[in-house]
Amino acid sequence: MAKKPLGPVRRTFSPWEEPSNQPFIEFQSVTKTFGDHIAVDNLSLKIYKREFHALLGGSGCGKTTMMRMLAGFEQPTSGCILLEGEDITRVPPHKRPVNMMFQSYALFPHMSVWDNIAFGLKQEAFSKREISARVAEMLRLVKLEPFARRKPHQLSGGQRQRVALARSLAKRPKVLLLDEPLAALDKKLREETQIELMNLQEELRMTFLIVTHDQEEAMNLADRISVMDAGHILQVATPGEIYEQPSSRYVADFIGDINFFECTVKGMNASVATLDSAELGTTLQVEVGEKPQLGSSVTLAVRPEKLRISFEKPEGENQNILQGEVWDIAYMGDVSIYHIKVSQDHTIRTIVTNTTRLVERPITWEDKVWLAFDYDAGVLLTA
Amino acid sequence: MTQRSSWFNITSLGLGFAFLYLPILILVIYSFNASKLVTVWGGFSTKWYAELWQNQQLLDAAWVTFRIALVSASLAAVLGTVAALVLARFGRFTGRTLFSGMIYAPLVMPEVILGLSLLLLFVAVGQERGFWTIAIAHTSFSMCYVAVVVQARLAGSDRSLEEAAQDLGCPPFKTFFVITLPQILPGILAGWMLAFTLSLDDLVIASFTTGPGATTLPMKIYSQVRLGVTPQINAISTILIGLVTLGVIIASLLAKRQRLAQTKRG
Amino acid sequence: MQALPENEPASPQLEAEQHVATTSxxxxxxxxxxxxxxxxxxxFLAPFLMVFKISLSGQVLAIPPYAPQWDWATGLQGLQAFWQELSLDNYIWLSEDELYWKAYLSSIRIAGMATxxxxxxxxxxxxxxxxxPKRMQPLLVMLVxxxxxxxxxxxVYAWIxxxxxxGLLNQFLLGLGVINEPLVILNTNIAVYIGIVYSYLPFMVLPLYATLEKLDTSLLEAAQDLGCPPLKTFWTITLPLAKPGILAGCFLVLIPAVGEFVIPDILGGSETLMIGKTLWVEFFSNRDWPLASAVAIVLLAILIMPIMLFQRQQQKSAEVGL
Structure with missing residues (x-):
């Protein structure tokens, strides 16, 4: 599958920015408890038509429960779920226009690929001709035409995943739910399938909701991500916003790599705050939107790739400058991560792209180096 | 929907267990009946139990049965374990199909056929019938039960433990005793208990293979049952049920304690 | 046996040691x-051959009560004489007397119905x-x-x-006023059905439970998610996937029930014809060992197909278990 036509260019898509837009799926103050355990805690979420939305979080954060409530396998303890403005909270799963691709794929082992894909269609009043036509279309879509007569155990992992996808798409559901759909695939196959999924969503103009613990997958696929922890949604935003403007320390830490500096607010000057960092023994400047309270404890978060490393002391305005010593280098192939020791017990991570070959590495262990980052490169976190 | 199906489940379990346990319960209750008429309640009494102790024939039969069960269960545990090992660990060998066939067939083979065929063998070789012929007969069919139970245990046990032992230089024979055996011991014990109760219970095979002087308890009970229901049989049945229940409870408690110890260690 | 690296020549001594190890x-x-x-x-196997041999002999008033006997001392000649005296008389007798084939048919019917x-x-x-709930399951299995x-x-005796x-059932029903006259159940085929179902129920429940417990619930959810109502899900998904358990359970009940002796003898009546009982009577009451053997051989011939199917199925599931 080397030469494949590229899908259409993804245009900007942001219906959530227009307040008059009706949400397609809406969770209204949904709570779900299992005995004493609160899986989902008074949670509200709006998902828009044709959106590719990701629920992202560690295990036990409630993301799977959210999806199972939307599919109808769990009933909310309180609150309701709307689909196109209609309350579907009490609708049994087999009557919901929502289909799910299971993490285990849940392919029926006693049925062929063809019968698996046709299963959903056979539950409705489709004629035999319509069913065969639709199944053929689905087989073509996932490129499994030669395998129609095989049983699931005769397929590879990637093929099974595609059968599961075809089966859940066959009924053209209003929403496709994907429960960790790529978890069982190896890295390369996963990346290919991610692109296929995105193209598919663009082509079918459907609303997708994916549950995943893999932040890269969520960033790659989704229009918007809901970061969840302990039954709460911490932030709902586009991947860019989540990465660059995390709303809390948890989100910042969960997505990607980041350096934290514990500081107290010392002063404000126009839109730039001056922070005092005890652990670095220096002051730092950061551009802020909302003014923090003077004297309050805050965290300054800076992504490693926002830091510049050099032998010479950097020149220029509007940047924080730190001095340190190379303590460790982790070679990752495309990039290297440098751990710079800036104080007795504090290191800062920075990423350097390996533009030259390893043997010529200019900065190496125990070198004295300078670090710099712009005032607008850091994010001030109060939570 | 979920509510309805769970009610259905609870009801079917309730009815099923009532069906399984009510007859036994009634039997036990009526063993304490003062009246000689088994179906009319005449007040509480333990006189039938006292009468049992006077019945020397019954006590003799019980002693014979117990000894046969002990011998045949122990033999069956050894043979069955070896057979399970062969089935689960020895891969392919000539005659494997026949071998596994001979393990599984006795599980479903009607007892009359097993009993008759063994008797004819003993007659043909001129073997005096009695205690030992019954014991051998019981060993032959209960070893198959042991083999099946132990094989399930072997299938569930981690084979890489044995491979690790051999990798560290432990010869196969020793590996069995220091690694495999401790792992499957609960299965062997369960198999032994199964074989013991199977032997204790058996009427048909014992009737065929017995000889003069070896009357087992089931044979004794059977000859009395044919004459009708008597409170004395209820009493001896209650004792047997009590013993078996006690044994099963002790065994499961031991198994539970072992499991707990294992999870604590793990 | 660890394989030696191929490019490294093994010393003769090592080779010899290995050879000894392999053979031992x-x-x-x-x-x-x-x-x-x-x-x-x-x-197990030899006794069946004995049964087969004796089913070809005739009944005599002796100990053992069949002839011919093969005397080891007479050698080859004796064997020849012995061979000539064997006959198919017992089988001819079985096929001619309708009592026997009625007993076979009725055994299969009763066992099938009970299964x-x-x-x-x-x-x-x-x-x-x-x-x-998962934590209750071991207890439920134990109760079965x-x-x-x-x-x-x-x-079986408890049911009398x-x-x-x-009896108690009639007392109970009369007391409730459901019936006016006591039902006659004991010594009928109904009592035999009850006895077989009661005695063999655990053999049915356990293999069924084993397959149903392994059934991945996400398959049922997937079916419902695709629009299949619960009852239809049961028919299209649960039942087909439970087939191995259903088969194992049915074999475990059906095969021994066909040859059952104790239940028809204690609970059944004169109308109850079952081959296990027939064999018992031929053997113990009529002391016709050869005929009893012939009855056993025919019974075995009837059961051999289901027994082999059962074995194949057990082996298959044992291999899957590995």
Whole structure:
């Protein structure tokens, strides 16, 4: 599958920015408890038509429960779920226009690929001709035409995943739910399938909701991500916003790599705050939107790739400058991560792209180096 | 929907267990009946139990049965374990199909056929019938039960433990005793208990293979049952049920304690 | 045996040691196989050959009560004489007397009916067990197995007091006013059905439970998610996937029930014709060992197909278990 036509260019898509837009799926103050355990805690979420939305979080954060409530396998303890403005909270799963691709794929082992894909269609009043036509279309879509007569155990992992996808798409559901759909695939196959999924969503103009613990997958696929922890949604935003403007320390830490500096607010000057960092023994400047309270404890978060490393002391305005010593280098192939020791017990991570070959590495262990980052490169976190 | 199906489940379990346990319960209750008429309640009494102790024939039969069960269960545990090992660990060998066939067939083979065929063998070789012929007969069919139970245990046990032992230089024979055996011991014990109760219970095979002087308890009970229901049989049945229940409870408690110890260690 | 690296020439001594190890290893292997194998050959397979041989003999008033006997001392000549005296008379007798083939047919009918009843009662039980909370399941399994540990004979006997005319069931129903006259159940085929279902129910429930418990619930959810209503999901997904358990359970009940003796003897009546009882009577009352052997051989011939199917199925599931 080397030469494949590229899908259409993804245009900007942001219906959530227009307040008059009706949400397609809406969770209204949904709570779900299992005995004493609160899986989902008074949670509200709006998902828009044709959106590719990701629920992202560690295990036990409630993301799977959210999806199972939307599919109808769990009933909310309180609150309701709307689909196109209609309350579907009490609708049994087999009557919901929502289909799910299971993490285990849940392919029926006693049925062929063809019968698996046709299963959903056979539950409705489709004629035999319509069913065969639709199944053929689905087989073509996932490129499994030669395998129609095989049983699931005769397929590879990637093929099974595609059968599961075809089966859940066959009924053209209003929403496709994907429960960790790529978890069982190896890295390369996963990346290919991610692109296929995105193209598919663009082509079918459907609303997708994916549950995943893999932040890269969520960033790659989704229009918007809901970061969840302990039954709460911490932030709902586009991947860019989540990465660059995390709303809390948890989100910042969960997505990607980041350096934290514990500081107290010392002063404000126009839109730039001056922070005092005890652990670095220096002051730092950061551009802020909302003014923090003077004297309050805050965290300054800076992504490693926002830091510049050099032998010479950097020149220029509007940047924080730190001095340190190379303590460790982790070679990752495309990039290297440098751990710079800036104080007795504090290191800062920075990423350097390996533009030259390893043997010529200019900065190496125990070198004295300078670090710099712009005032607008850091994010001030109060939570 | 979920509510309805769970009610259905609870009801079917309730009815099923009532069906399984009510007859036994009634039997036990009526063993304490003062009246000689088994179906009319005449007040509480333990006189039938006292009468049992006077019945020397019954006590003799019980002693014979117990000894046969002990011998045949122990033999069956050894043979069955070896057979399970062969089935689960020895891969392919000539005659494997026949071998596994001979393990599984006795599980479903009607007892009359097993009993008759063994008797004819003993007659043909001129073997005096009695205690030992019954014991051998019981060993032959209960070893198959042991083999099946132990094989399930072997299938569930981690084979890489044995491979690790051999990798560290432990010869196969020793590996069995220091690694495999401790792992499957609960299965062997369960198999032994199964074989013991199977032997204790058996009427048909014992009737065929017995000889003069070896009357087992089931044979004794059977000859009395044919004459009708008597409170004395209820009493001896209650004792047997009590013993078996006690044994099963002790065994499961031991198994539970072992499991707990294992999870604590793990 | 660790394989030596190929490019490294093994010393002759090492090779010799390895050879010794291999042969002694395989000698052990055969010894381990031989012990249970020989036991089963002598005490399971050989007896069947004896039954077959004696089914071709005639009844005599002697000990043992059949002829011809093969005297080892007479050698080859004796064998020849012995061979000529064997006959198919017993089988001809079996096919001519309608009592026997009626007994076979009725055994199969009664056992089949009882198996079906077992399945109908056992399936909902097994299903409910598999759907019960995980921590309760071991207890439920134990409750199913427990009656099996108590004496078969006693459990059958327990039903006499319940089923007889002045028994507890009739007392109960008369007391409720459901019936006006006591039902006659004991010594009828109905009592035999009850006895077989009662005694063999655990054999049906356990294999069913084993397959249903392994059934991945996400398959049922997937079916419902695709629009399949719960009852239809049961028919299209649960039942087909439970097939191995259903088959195993039915074999475990059907095959021994066909040859059952104790239940028809204790609970059945004069109308109850079952081949196990016929064999018993031929053997113990009529002392016609050859005819009893012929009855056993024909019974075995009837059961051999289901037994082989059962074995194949057990082996298959044992291999999957590995």
């Amino acid at each position: 290893h395989s000698r052990w292997r055969w010894l381990v196989i031989a012990v249970p194998f020989l036991w089963l050959l002598v005490f 079906l009843l077992c399945l109908l009662i056992g399936f909902p039980m097994a299903y409910a067990m598999a759907r019960a 197995i427990l009656p099996f540990w108590t004496s078969f004979l006693i459990r 007091g319940i089923l007889k005319t002045e």
